[in-house]
Each structure stands twice: as structure tokens, then as C-alpha cells.
Amino acid sequence: MTEDSASIDRRLKRASKLLFYKRHRQPGVKGWELRRALGGDYARIIELLNQRLDGLGLQVKIVNDSDSVVVQKEVDLDKARFYVTLKGAVSTSDMVMSGWRVDDTAALAVALALIISRGGRLARGEVELLLKEKFSGWRVESNLNRFIRQGYLVQDEQGVLFVGWRSRAEIDQNLLIKLILGEPFDQVGKPTSTPHDSPI
Amino acid sequence: MSRRNTEERERLLRIIGLCASVENRGSSPFEVEVREILETLRKYLPNWRALDDFVLDSETLSQIAGIVRLQSDWVKRRSTSLFIDPLLIEVKLRVINSQRLLDIFQKSWHPAVEMEMLSDMKLEQAIDYWNQLASRDERLLSLPEPQGGLGSLTHEELAKRNILSETSFRGVLESLWSELKDVFQKEGKVEYWDFIRQKSYENTVKRAYLVSFLITYGYATIRINPLEEEVFLIPNSEIVEPTFGKQALTIPISVDRNAWKEKANER
Numbered sequence: 120m121t122e123d124s125a126s127i128d129r130r131l132k133r134a135s136k137l138l139f140y141k142r143h144r145q146p147g148v149k150g151w152e153l154r155r156a157l158g159g160d161y162a163r164i165i166e167l168l169n170q171r172l173d174g175l176g177l178q179v180k181i182v183n184d185s186d187s188v189v190v191q192k193e194v195d196l197d198k199a200r201f202y203v204t205l206k207g208a209v210s211t212s213d214m215v216m217s218g219w220r221v222d223d224t225a226a227l228a229v230a231l232a233l234i235i236s237r238g239g240r241l242a243r244g245e246v247e248l249l250l251k252e253k254f255s256g257w258r259v260e261s262n263l264n265r266f267i268r269q270g271y272l273v274q275d276e277q278g279v280l281f282v283g284w285r286s287r288a289e290i291d292q293n294l295l296i297k298l299i300l301g302e303p304f305d306q307v308g309k310p311t312s313t314p315h316d317s318p319i
Numbered sequence: 320m321s322r323r324n325t326e327e328r329e330r331l332l333r334i335i336g337l338c339a340s341v342e343n344r345g346s347s348p349f350e351v352e353v354r355e356i357l358e359t360l361r362k363y364l365p366n367w368r369a370l371d372d373f374v375l376d377s378e379t380l381s382q383i384a385g386i387v388r389l390q391s392d393w394v395k396r397r398s399t400s401l402f403i404d405p406l407l408i409e410v411k412l413r414v415i416n417s418q419r420l421l422d423i424f425q426k427s428w429h430p431a432v433e434m435e436m437l438s439d440m441k442l443e444q445a446i447d448y449w450n451q452l453a454s455r456d457e458r459l460l461s462l463p464e465p466q467g468g469l470g471s472l473t474h475e476e477l478a479k480r481n482i483l484s485e486t487s488f489r490g491v492l493e494s495l496w497s498e499l500k501d502v503f504q505k506e507g508k509v510e511y512w513d514f515i516r517q518k519s520y521e522n523t524v525k526r527a528y529l530v531s532f533l534i535t536y537g538y539a540t541i542r543i544n545p546l547e548e549e550v551f552l553i554p555n556s557e558i559v560e561p562t563f564g565k566q567a568l569t570i571p572i573s574v575d576r577n578a579w580k581e582k583a584n585e586r
Contacts, residue, residue: 139434146433177432204429214425225420229412236408238396242344249412279343288431295427296403299411299420 130157130164131171138168138179138203145270145284147182147202154197162196178206182287202288226250226262227271232299234272234280235292243278327363328372331379334359338382341389348389356383488532495529496538500554511541511550511572512582520579527574541570 134157137148153161169179180202183195214224229250234241243263250259263280266272270285286292334356341348360379367373453461502509515526530552533539537559542551550572 139432140436141433146431178429180429180431203432205432206429208426209428209430211421211425214421217430221417221421224424225417228420228424232408232412233405236403236405237346238393245344249409252413253417277339277343285431289429291427291429295423296408298423298426299408299415300403301411 127164127167131168133157134161134164134168138201147200147288150181150195150197150199150201153201165201172203173206176206177203180204180288182284200284200288204289222254222258223262223265226254226259227266228295228299230263230266230272230280231282231286231290231292232295234282235296240279240281243274243280246280324366324372327366328375330359331363331375334379335375335382338379338386342385348386348393351383351386353383353386353390492529492532492536492538495526496533496554499533499539499552500556503552503554509552509554511552514552515574516579516582520576523579524574527572543570 134153137153137156142148150161153165157164165179172178181196181199182202183199230246233246233249246263247259250262254262263272267274267280267283270283271290272286273281273283275281282292338351340346341350356379360376360383364376367376499509499514502514511530515523515530517523517526530539533552534541537555539552539554540559542553543549544551
């Protein structure tokens, strides 16, 4: 093993440790943290790690940490947050095993789609109004609070809901909207990515 | 303050409200007529004299700046290929069933991997802490011995230190009892809320607290008319000692701030 490949190997191990293990309240690592731990060419190491994870059905996801709803042309890697996420779709049994009920999932999908369609922000009351057409009031209330707690949604002091960090990391928003609009699954089967949340 | 100035201020407050509502509801920022509002601000500016008016003017301007930013974002978003009409999404969401939504969500959801870890460094720190930690017996031994001997304090000294009140609790109860007897003699009946209600909420609660002791200690009895939801206090001429073995009855009466306000308004 050459010195260079030994160094890459060491940095790959370091990168996977940083990305897999939660070090702060929320998972993932900021680009500047990776720069400090892996060196200036950390983007190359992450790309290599991404290739290795591919075989395991995982991927490195880079999410712009800003709350801006405007899609940005370029992601500032140093300020972005890097996560490891599942690459493929989740099976129904996996969802059930992880404690997601069908109505909770539907509520999250509706809330997110509604917020995304309104440019990333919407009064909680309006989301509740639509959800209460099909779910009981207390369930809507508890679901929205849970989504906020988990980071799927964010609520400001005026009661406006935004797309949360977890949704930006875990949910392919473009695909979600396309599927809701009725595009067949096979035509949108491949996960899409926007410049907002594209991997390297 | 002229009538015209008041109207102008109200107009600015309405503009601020409109901008806030557009921002919070996420509705189209083009609902706000920015040009017209700026003209209005320009027209009103020479009339302002007080500092508050200038603050209101700058707040309106700041809200308008926010709307212009939203309009800019809105145009950028609409010009991207990602833009979808919100109404169309809403219509689709109303007709779609839960199972289909579950399938859609599964397709677009890629959960993040997060693992909890105890690092080597933390483990090392924890072992160091354990090694340095004295046993519980040692720690108890090291507690300082109480200083000075035991003594006694008089009632006056305790009152001076605000530990005891100068008037005894019994004394307070008895004075309240005689007040209740007086009112009962004059009016023939004493409604609970009429008796406890005071000008401040705090004093009302304090009086309700004392009345509860009047009843418990046998200075008075309580009578409830469940149909009219009325509660009356009847003073006993003599203290009736509680009878042991007889089932005591607890009557909860909520004395919250809203009830106090309502009763004050009824008066």
C-alpha cells in the first residue's frame, strides 16, 4: 500500500465515522468540519466514500443548510451539511418496523407537499385545515408537533411552518410533488435531485 | 393630535398588518400594492412630528422591503422548472387516498443514518471521574458540622424575620368568621363568590383559601344549589368540631382568574 492510498484509506475511515455517528443534536456534519478533519480536498474523499456506500444501498447527501426557499445554483460545500441516507426507497415493512403508521405518513406527505407548493412556508392553521378534513383534530395536532420535534417541519413564533432540516435531508421534494401530481411511479422511479440538495 | 394624523396612523397599521399576513400565510406577495404604499408613505412623511410616527413609518417601510424580497423570491421560484401551482397540489391532495400517499412517500423518502456512539475520549473522562470520585461514606463525612448550639426564638423574633405573621392564623380566621356572621345577619344569606371576591385576584384567592379553613374547622358550613349552580356560606354560631368517623366531603371550587373576572363583571 502506497503512502497516498494509506492516507486516503485513513481519511475514508475518519469520514465514515464522522458521517455515521451523531455528534451533535442533529445528525450529519458541516462541510467546514469535514475540511478540518479531512483536509482541503475533503470533497474528493466524500466522493470516494459515496462510491463505496453505493454498494451498500447508502449515499452521501449534501444539503444546503440555509432556510432559503430559492433554489441556488451552487451549493457552498463548507456551509452545507453532509448526511448519509438510504439510497433506494423504503419498503412498507421497514416503515412499519420503524414505527410509522400509514396515517402519520400521509399527514407528513400532505403537510410537506402543501408547504413546498406555497414556496416553503405556510401558516400552521392552513395545514391543519386541510388535514382536519380527513383526520381528527387531536391527531393532526399531535402529528404536526411530532413532525416539528423530529425536524421534518419547523415552526416560527408566528405559527408559520417551514420545511425542516430532516425533510431537506431525507425527502426528495421534487419527486414527492411529481408523484402527487400523478406521474406514474415507473417514469419517476429514479430519485431526482435539485441543485439545492444534489450530491457532489 | 389631529383627526387626519390618527387616520394616517391607522392606515399604516393596516399596511403593516397586510404585509405580515401575506408573509405568514405564504400567499402571493403581489397582493400588496408596493408602489401605491410607497406613494402613501411619501405623502404622509411631512406630516409626522412625533418620534412614534417616524418609528411607525420606518416599520412600514421595513415590512414593504420584506414584501419586495418575497416578490423577488416568488419570481425566481416561478421561473424554475420546479414551480407547481399550489392550487393544483391542494386539489390533488384532497382526492388522493392514504395508501397512495404512503406509496408516494416511500418512494421519495431516504431516511438519514444516525448512530449513537460513546467515544474513547468520553469513556476515558468517565473512568477518570470514577477513579477520582470519593465513596459516598467519605463524602458524607466531609459535610461540615453544624455551627453553634440549638436555641429558641420568640414569636416576636420570628415575626420580625417574616417567618411567622404577627396575627395568628386562628385570629385571622376568627375575624373572617365574625365578618361572615355580620353579613349573614344583615342579608340573610351569603353567596360564596360575593364573600370571597376582592378587588385584586390575589386577595380573592387568599380569601378563598381562608374560607376553606373556616369550613374545614367548623366555623361555617357550605350549601350548594346544584340546579342554579349557587354556593352559599352559612356561619355556625359555635365552632362545630369535626366528627371523627364521619365521611368528610371535599368540594372543589375553582377560583381561576377567568372566573374571578366574570364574577367581577357580573357585579
